Amino acid sequence: MRSLFSCLFLILFFNVFAQESAKPEIKPIVKIDSLYREDQFYFSVTYNMFTDLPDKFKQNKFSLGLSGGFLRDMPINKSRTIAIAAGLGLSYQNYYQNLTISKDPAGAPVYAVNNYGEFVSNRYRQYSVELPIEFRWRNSTFESYKFWRVYLGMKFSYAFSNTSLLDDGENKYRINNNPDINKFQYGPYLSAGYNTWNIYVYYGLNPLFDSSTTLLTGEKLNLKTLNAGLIFYIL
Template sequence: MKNSLKPKYDMRLLFSCLFLVSFFSVFSQEETTPKIEPVVKIDSLYREDQFYFSVTYNLFTNAPTGLKQDKFSVGLSGGFLRDMPINKKRTIAIATGIGLSYQNFYQNLTISKDASGALVHGVTDYNEFVTNRFRQYLVDVPLEFRWRNSTYESYKFWRIYGGVKFSYMFSNKSVLDNGETTYKITNNPYIAKFQYGVYLATGYNTWNIYVYYGLNPLFQAVKTNEGETVGVKTINAGLIFYIL
């Protein structure tokens, strides 16, 4: 009798083991592996470091009697600015950098030489010469205070940038053709090598209005034929473009 029951118990034990194995197998298949998402870091320390390029119309202010400008006097400048935010939202910053400028002036302030070779500066009527122009080349160091409503997600924003610009004129040249003689004066010693002024740039995204006003006179210890001091200062007005 005992021998006949043993196979039955063995079969029951076998079926019980198979059932448990199948149960755990199904249970384990229902478990899902969690999906690993990449971590996206928000740049909370972004800067508005920028290359800039400007195109301006150049004007003289504080001019002596009779001085007038002719044609389009163009100015070009470009450089790089390093942005240094000073508030948590990074909407207020200080920036400085370095750049180069080319300034061209067409006017009737003539520069020639007398019989002894000394330089002569005078305000001359336009019908007394064929062409007269003055060019200068400068290294610029701007220092500006910045406000903008930018974020780390967008490069399109409103801005108001203003500051001071210090410039060193490393070269200048004037050319006067009076119909008989052409005077080419290079590196006129009476022109101020160090120049400085204030400026403002405001606009949206890439396009911005730019105005610069020179604070020191362009010429030093120069008088016209009439004995009037040449204390002209410069104004540059045009567009400035910022490129990240």
């Protein structure tokens, strides 16, 4: 009798164990956001150049540009691969070149293009608030943050601070918030790439200086900015 009960117990034990082992795995339900947005923080690093150069104008050293801000994404198609975005940011632009800005006896700015041997150092820098508005194409999905993108936009900037520094070997000139600088600046830009790394190019449509600004030679100063580098997007 004892042997019979032992056999029955073993049969029941293995039967229950087999049933427990055969239970299907219950996976957690993952909620998929099919109405996702590509709201992003951006950060760019650029090499700053000029176009529409006056005679004998040259740049030296590395003219650095930095900008960063936030963009709000607004998809306009069902698959959310096309969107419009608007944002707000800050930028710092630094230029080394041989366009010198000194002062006349009355304190007014004087502009000239000098050879590099005629001064010790010369630079211009500005700080701006920027408003980018862009048209976006990307092949993103709600399942992946890695995708190809092409963003074409227009950037409007307000230069709230600018400074030019000149050391000609005899005198040092520092001009803050030069009234001849166009405070409102604007131009198109393009960013394209994959995932975090993207190339970036911006071209200023209006001159850096007011249209009435002239050099000592009488030539109109019509410099326009051209920035090229990398832009990074962070979700």
